[in-house]
Amino acid sequence: MPQRFRLRRWQKAALDAFEAAPSRNFLAVATPGAGKTTFAIAAALRDVAAHPHRRLVVAAPTQHLKHQWAAAAATFGFHLEPEWSSNERFPSDMHGVVVTYQQVAAAPGALRGPADDAFVILDEIHHAGADRAWGDGVAVAFELSARRLSLSGTPFRSDENPIPFVAYDFDEAVADFTYGYEDALRDGGVVRPVFFPRLNGEMEWTAPDGVTMRATFDDALDRTRSSQRLRTALSPDGEWLPSVLDEAHAQLQRLRTTHPDAAALAITMDVEHAHAVAGLLRRRHGVDATVATSDDPAASDRIAAFADSRDPWIVAVRMVSEGVDVPRLRVGVYATNTVTELFFRQAVGRLVRWQPTMRRQKAFMFIPDDPRLRGFAAGLAEARTHSLRRREEDGDQPPVALDDVPDGEDQLSLFQAISATPLTDAASASVFDDDHHDDLIVDTVEDLSLEVELATPPPLAGSGAAAAAAGGTGVTTVSRAVRKRELRQANTDRVRMLTHLTGLTPEVVNSRLNREAGISSIAQATLRDLEHRLRAADRWLDHA
Numbered sequence: 001m002p003q004r005f006r007l008r009r010w011q012k013a014a015l016d017a018f019e020a021a022p023s024r025n026f027l028a029v030a031t032p033g034a035g036k037t038t039f040a041i042a043a044a045l046r047d048v049a050a051h052p053h054r055r056l057v058v059a060a061p062t063q064h065l066k067h068q069w070a071a072a073a074a075t076f077g078f079h080l081e082p083e084w085s086s087n088e089r090f091p092s093d094m095h096g097v098v099v100t101y102q103q104v105a106a107a108p109g110a111l112r113g114p115a116d117d118a119f120v121i122l123d124e125i126h127h128a129g130a131d132r133a134w135g136d137g138v139a140v141a142f143e144l145s146a147r148r149l150s151l152s153g154t155p156f157r158s159d160e161n162p163i164p165f166v167a168y169d170f171d172e173a174v175a176d177f178t179y180g181y182e183d184a185l186r187d188g189g190v191v192r193p194v195f196f197p198r199l200n201g202e203m204e205w206t207a208p209d210g211v212t213m214r215a216t217f218d219d220a221l222d223r224t225r226s227s228q229r230l231r232t233a234l235s236p237d238g239e240w241l242p243s244v245l246d247e248a249h250a251q252l253q254r255l256r257t258t259h260p261d262a263a264a265l266a267i268t269m270d271v272e273h274a275h276a277v278a279g280l281l282r283r284r285h286g287v288d289a290t291v292a293t294s295d296d297p298a299a300s301d302r303i304a305a306f307a308d309s310r311d312p313w314i315v316a317v318r319m320v321s322e323g324v325d326v327p328r329l330r331v332g333v334y335a336t337n338t339v340t341e342l343f344f345r346q347a348v349g350r351l352v353r354w355q356p357t358m359r360r361q362k363a364f365m366f367i368p369d370d371p372r373l374r375g376f377a378a379g380l381a382e383a384r385t386h387s388l389r390r391r392e393e394d395g396d397q398p399p400v401a402l403d404d405v406p407d408g409e410d411q412l413s414l415f416q417a418i419s420a421t422p423l424t425d426a427a428s429a430s431v432f433d434d435d436h437h438d439d440l441i442v443d444t445v446e447d448l449s450l451e452v453e454l455a456t457p458p459p460l461a462g463s464g465a466a467a468a469a470a471g472g473t474g475v476t477t478v479s480r481a482v483r484k485r486e487l488r489q490a491n492t493d494r495v496r497m498l499t500h501l502t503g504l505t506p507e508v509v510n511s512r513l514n515r516e517a518g519i520s521s522i523a524q525a526t527l528r529d530l531e532h533r534l535r536a537a538d539r540w541l542d543h544a
Helices: 009-020 036-050 063-074 101-106 108-112 125-129 132-141 181-187 223-233 240-255 271-285 299-307 341-351 371-391 426-430 465-469 480-502 506-517 527-543
Strands: 002-008 025-030 056-060 096-100 119-122 147-152 177-179 198-206 212-216 263-268 290-292 313-316 329-335 363-368 416-423 449-455
Touching (some): 009 036, 009 177, 025 036, 036 147, 056 063, 063 299, 063 480, 101 108, 101 132, 108 132, 125 132, 181 371, 198 223, 198 240, 212 223, 223 416, 240 263, 240 271, 240 329, 240 363, 240 416, 263 271, 263 341, 271 290, 299 313, 480 506, 506 527
Parallel strands (some): 025 147, 025 177, 056 119, 119 147, 198 363, 263 329, 329 363
């Protein structure tokens, strides 16, 4: 049965371009917040409708994004398994799987067979160039796939590791379709305009060579000293970082008067730094911030819980820097020493998600007045200003002077921050500050979406009662992946109860239940298998 969905104009244009492309490979670059996921799933629906035997495979950068992709696909009727591992059979009762690039690199051969003739979505494909093994794994796993749709939130370079299935002009990736931040702002109702308050400071530190240095962000330094200066500013023991957090929290409180669940994000250097920033927020503002770090196995659950809450702050290292959808984020603090334009744009992308129920939606990313970050912000600010200028009667913003300081690594073994003092320089802060009045931000947005017809995904095997409840076919808000996770947990709980009541070991209980369900392991069970196994456990409990 066909389904009717509303796509933004750019999504429909990208879908048309994708279907007309003669190559198996297609790269779409669209600004964060524009709706790349919706476009990609729509493309998959069209392709799988024409080829019902095809599986869908999605590769994403992080564990959290695997579950986010599975949930998004379920709203279109696709059921993807985000907990598949390479030592298991491909799930027969799902349309496909979601994996991380790390999984692909670790076992590309496990995907090579199932992904032959599959429709493959490579989310934030630039990650496949971060590690040679990741790119090699992608090339092996998806070499024989029927179609490969690559997505990215920003244009990227090849650096030393060219990415498979992406065309290059010298070392620059060539996109088949591009939808930039300025395009999205011009359309209206797609992304928020972001402003960049920045704070100068005077920093003092001991360099690894033993020399004591003192400099502000206005002082010209080489790349090594620039990195040392930035790390000093970001020290939780100085005065600069607490001052920035104070300013950001005050801005958040102002926004929450009209947007009560508005939230703020601090992106930090490492796990220790994240907890130190959370400590500053607790001591100075009484806020118990959510902390999400890659070493925490519950980080994805923490992010999901934060997204659905009204809590004011989340602190992260890289967990929330890319792809994670928390639309209520309106304020950011760039408190990391990662200084690349790609990472900066992805971080800013966390703040741009437009919420249709709201009118004015300005967002604010507080940044160190580091010349490199100042330059990155200038490009985004120029796009923002150019777009908003259509609705203004005033002149241009003042010009921006940029210092070109190349990025580099820093030897940190003997580095020691001494002090970091904020400098309140109105002239410095005003260039990227909020100098647009509310009446310059558009109040109403023209509906630029189009209605398109998309086929329902093909029916699936293994449809028991739970499968029907979870949507055997058609659009659903409860994915099979979620229902299977619930059933696995219920089976685990029954095993724990039976172990307690019978005195048998968990291994013996599991073996008997698996035999009754006709499966070799719970990890490879279909929905019907899991239901059967659960009923067998309940019968056993009734007689235990």
